Amino acid sequence: MQGGRRDSRYGQLIRRGFTEPAAAEGLLATPGLEEVRADTGLLDAFAATADPDLALRGLVRLVESQEDPQRLVDTLLASKPLRDRLLGVLGVSEALGDHLAGHPDDWQALVTFEAADLHPGVEEFEAAVGAAGDPDELRHRYRRTLLSVAARDVCGTSDLARTAAELADLATATLRAALAVARAESPQDAAACRLAVIGMGKCGGRELNYVSDVDVIFVAEPVEGTEESAALQAAGRLAARLMRICSDTTAEGTIWPVDANLRPEGRNGPLVRTLYSHLAYLNRWAKTWEFQALLKARPVAGDPALGEAYVEAVAPMVWQVAERENFVPDVQQMRRRVVAAIPAAQVERELKLGPGGLRDVEFAVQLLQLVHGRSDATLRSPTTLAALDALAVGGYVGRRDAAELESAYRFLRTMEHRIQLHKMRRTHLMPEAEEDQRRLGRSLGYRSEPVTELHKAWRRHAAAVRRLHEKLFYRPLLDAVAQLEVGEARLSPRAARQRLEALGYADPAGALRHLEALASGVSRKSAIQRTLLPVLLGWFADSSDPDAGLLGFRKVSDALGNTPWYLRLLRDEGAAAENLARVLSAGRFAPDLLLRAPEAVALLGDEHGLLPRSREALTQEVLAAVGRAEDAESAVAAARGVRRRELFRTAAGDLIGAYGTEELPAEEPSQAVDRIGTALTDINSATVAGALRAAVRSQWGDELPTRFAVIGMGRFGGQELNYGSDADVLFVHEAREGVSEEEANKAAFAVATELRRLLQLPTTDPPLVIDADLRPEGKSGPLVRSLDSYATYYRRWASAWESQALLRAAPVAGDADLGRRFTRLIDPLRYPADGLSDESLREIRRLKARMEAERMPRGADSTTHAKMGRGGLADVEWTVQLFQLRHGASVPELRTTRTRTALAAAREAGLIGEEDAAVLDEAWLLATRMRNAVMLVRGRAGDTFPSEARELGAVGRYLGYESAGPGPRAAEAGGSGEMLDDYRRVTRRARSVAERLFYEG
Incomplete structure (x- = not known):
């Protein structure tokens, strides 16, 4: 019977949310709580709390701390408001329960329940x-005082916005009280200066958290009769004392840290400045993020007139910051840095900084405020929710979008508040323990399955934030050119141009025309593009040339828009749309290829579509296409078509690998360089093979009277081609049985000449220039030689430079067996058994010095020329080739045509130190990537950094300098300057190593 009664009591406790009924039963038996145990209404009050077990433990501790426990119990039994408030606080916050246990009389602060108590402001808190x-x-x-704020919050008599405002007002009152204490402690300092405290961040915006740094800026002026320096010293002491009063931890705990790092020069700058000094800094040195932070500036303590003067003086600067050339890229870069700084293990738990978190809402709202607040003063609220409402009223954000974003923001901030309340610690991570998640879910009203319901709601709101963060800045632009659904934002053409200009579009009027062409109308095509464009515009704006991205998208859509699969691909395959946006806005090379064959856009939606194809597969396809052609010109056009598609595949994969996307993280540069060099070599080898087959078929049918092979030289043979590299080759032949040498020579010359003619036919595709100048005797020698002729020449006449050039010789097309025999023929020449003679060494050194003097373009900057400049490709390659000539016979691993492979072999063999090898490798990779970047960006080859700002910014983005953004002054942006400094530093070190090894080693 007794067991049955116990089970019945346990059941009642479980139904009321207790998870440890036995422990709860024991606690309710504590002396003094007999009436609590018997009062059904009081037990129901526990059921309404976030954690009944925690609330009961807190109540027991509080009762045990009382001198007169009965008074507390009687008041609880008699007053439902106190019961709800006290147990609500105890059930959500272990830290506040600790405070109440340590201060037994403070529970009485929750007794008052009058109208004034429901809406306190700074005066009441003071x-x-x-x-x-x-x-x-x-x-x-x-x-x-915080007890009352928390009680109103958890009991629902104060919503999120009101709670955040109360916390900010309490912080304001506390700063004023702390300053009063500091002044009382040092009346001489107080008399020497006027000091104003400016609230920043969430304090300034009246949207503070329970546990947060309180951001401030200090402004001071001397009183009459006091020197400025003395006044600033006095103000500095007062400010420092105020910060310590709030930040120090004692037996009474701590209030919160006061953070003054938003001041000019951050922690490196003076703590206190005069108003003039603040303005001088802002006018001359301040960065975009500093003006964005000042959007929330508000006087909170100290001299009110000085505080208002400061805010009035900085306000015009805040609302002009969107006119800066790199405004939006600066803001976006700051957001990216915040996300990148999140530890990988915490990304999935981040409520604030992660994707779909609070910072996404705040950044988006602030961005819109700063762009449109220039001409619309109604948008200038420092409070996120008030600003969001004003953006909706003004038509800058659709009302439904604003309502959804507000709901998500309120949910996420409330989660953050409840998490912080538990231990009164600054955090914005979802707790990992299930019991903590259960308490959090119950505090938000989820009772049946608190953890499951909590995660479901969190995912829903986070997804909404991510979607709207991308949408709300870009979607209203379409309203300027198309009729949207009822409820969407209605931007005027002027506001749309203003927003596009802030996004980095150099021609906002042209951009609007493109949007009109894409989004107007009622067709399915227009409807899908209206869905895609908001996200695409965001990706374009995140590039160095948004105009080019949008124009390219219009051209591709004009070409493919009526093709059923095209828009379906972009709509349904998330990676395809982002990949297309990245490719179209990254430079000229890839978009030009795509616009000549728009169907290649299908590669962007295939998981494996951007991976290079093997040389064998490419050659097979090209030869099959050539075989179907009616004549040689048609055949080479077919081969070029395959080459065009494969160049696009390689360039698109390179760009997406360099920038990275959500689905494809950025690729390791060294791997990318090797992959691209191999891919371009394979593409050109297959193209040459196709042109060779076409040349042979045009005169001799399926078989030439002589065997014929094409030997790749230079970067072609080394599998290190850049996008703009020529194809250096040698032509070798060997007469077939029964064919005279004269006939074979004549046929070989004819086919080599025809091959070159076919590949030089006018075309809009990137040219494939066949350069045979590395042949024996150069331009003066025969275009084609037989294998025996090569053997005779090399035996009698070969010079040191020819041995060096042959280090990179490798068969690329034609008769494979003949190619292998040519390789065996030249191996003794390029890997001499006795090493390199002193005379040959001197010749190579003289040749390099002469080359540097004669081949550097006039006016070129030797510190940034990728090929011939200081520490560039020539320095590294000639140094590595010297090791190959000297030691290739004895170190088999050096017998490779690839520079980096040979360098690694030299390092493994102990011929070069680890550090020296790393320096040369880094310089070679950087110079190679720079050349690739220039071709991708400009659409034509170059060995130096572009001088045009947007192009320089795009090269910087490719090389990983994300802050090198768009705009006429991009070259002045930190990313471009840092890139050039890094390039000079890396190549300067490489030059030092190369000179020591090449000339002295």
Whole structure:
């Protein structure tokens, strides 16, 4: 029977949300709580809390701390408001329960329940904390006052916005009280200056968290008769004391840290400045993020007139910041840095900084405020929710979008508040323990399955934030050119141009025309493009040339828009749309290829579509296409078509690998360089093979009277081609049985000449220039030689430079067996058994010095020329080739045509130190990537950094300098300057190593 009654009591406790009924039963038996145990209404009050077990433990501790426990129990039984408030706080916050246990009388702060208590402001809070005579008393009064704020919050008598405002007002009152204490401690300093405290961040915006740094800026002026330096010293001491009063931890705990790092020059700058000094810094040195932060500036303590003067003076600067050339890229870069700084293990738990978190809402709202607040003063609220409402009223954000974003923001901020309340610690991570998640879910009203319901709601709101963060800045632009659904934002053409200009579009009027062409109308094509464009515009704006991206998208859509699979691909395959946006806005090379064959866009939606194809597969396809052609010209056009598609595949994969996307993280540069060099070599080898087959078929049918092979030289043979590289080759032949040498020579010359003619036919495709100048005797020698002729020449006449050039010789097309025999023929020449003679060494050194003097373009900057400049490709390659000539016979691993492979072999063999090898490798990779970047960006080859700002910014983005953004002054942006400095530093070190090894080693 007794067991049955116990089970019945346990059941009642479980139904009320207790997870440990036995422990709860024991606690309810504590002396003094007999009436609580018997009161059904009081037990129901526990059921309404976030954690009934925690609330009961807190109540027991509080009762045990009382001198008169019965008074507390009687008041609880008699007052439902106190019951709800006290148990609500105890059930959500272990830290506030600790405070109540340590301050037994503070529960009485929750008894009052009058109209004024429901809507306190700074004056009421000042009355509560301002009478503190010392720092410890202030800390106690602050925490006691915080009890009431938390009680109103958890009981629902104060919503999120009101709670955040109360916390900010309490912080304001506390700063004022702390300053009063500091002044009282040092009346001489107080008399020497006027000091104003400017609230920043969430404090300034009246949207503070329970536990947060309180960001401030200090402004001071001397009083009459005091020197400025003395006044600033006095103000500095007062400011520092105020910060310590709030930040120090004592037996009474701490209030919160006061953070002044938003001041000019951050922690490296003076703590206090005059108004003039602040303005001078802002006018001359301030970065975009500093003006964005000042959007929330508000006087909170100290001299009110000085505080207002500061805010009035900086406001015009804040609302002009969107006119800066790199405004949006600066803001976006700051957001990217915040996300990148999140530890990987915490990304999935981040409520604030992660994708779909609070910072996404705040950044998007602030971005819109700063762009449109220039001409619309109604948008200038420092409070996120108020600003979002104003953006909706003004038509800058659709009302439904604004409502959805507000709902998500309120949910996420409330989650953050509840998490912080538990231990009164600054955090915005979802707790990992299930019991903590259960308490959090119940505090938000989820009772049946708290953890499951909590995660479901969190995922829904985070997804909404991510979608709307991308949408709300770009979607309203379409309203300027197309009729959208009822409820969408209605931007005027002027506001749309203003927004596009801020996004980095150099021609906003032209951009609007493109949008009109894409989004107007009622066709299915227009409807899908209206869905795609908001996200695409965001990706374009994140590039160095948004105009080019949008124009390219219009051209591709004009070419393919009526093709059923095209828009379906972009709509349904998330990676395809982002990949297309990245490719179209990254430069000229890839878009030009795509616009000549728009169907290649299908490669962007295939998981494996951007991976290079093997040389064998490419050659097979090209030869099959050539075989179907009616004549040689048609055949080479078919081969070029395959080459065009494969160049696009390689370039698109390179760009997406360099920038990275959500689905494809950025690729390791060294791997990318090797992959691209191999891919371009294979593409050109297959193209040459196709042109060779076409040349043979045009005169001799399927078989030439002589065997014929094409030997790749230079970068072609080394599998290190750049996008703009020529194809250096040698032509070798060997007469077939029964064919005279004269006939074979004549046929070989004819086919080589025809091959070159076919590949030089006018075309809009990137040219494939066949250069045979590395043949024996150069331009003066025969275009084609037989294998025996090569053997005779090399035996009698070969010079050191020819041995060096042959280090990179490798068969690329034609008769494979003949190619292998040519390789065996030249191996003794390029890997001499006795190493390199002193005479040959001197010749090579003289040749390099002469080349540097004669082949550097006039006016070129030797510190940034990728090929011939200081520490560039020539320095590294000639140094590595010297090792190959000297030691290739004895070190088999050096017998490779690839520079980096040979360098690694030299390092493994102990011929070069680890550090020296790393320096040369880094310089070679950087110079190679720069050349690739220039071709991708400009559409034509180059060995130097572009001088045009947008192009320089795009090269910087490719090389990983994301802050090198768009705009006429991009070259002045930190990313471009840093890129050039890094390039010079890396190549300067490589030059030092190369000179030591090449000339002295």
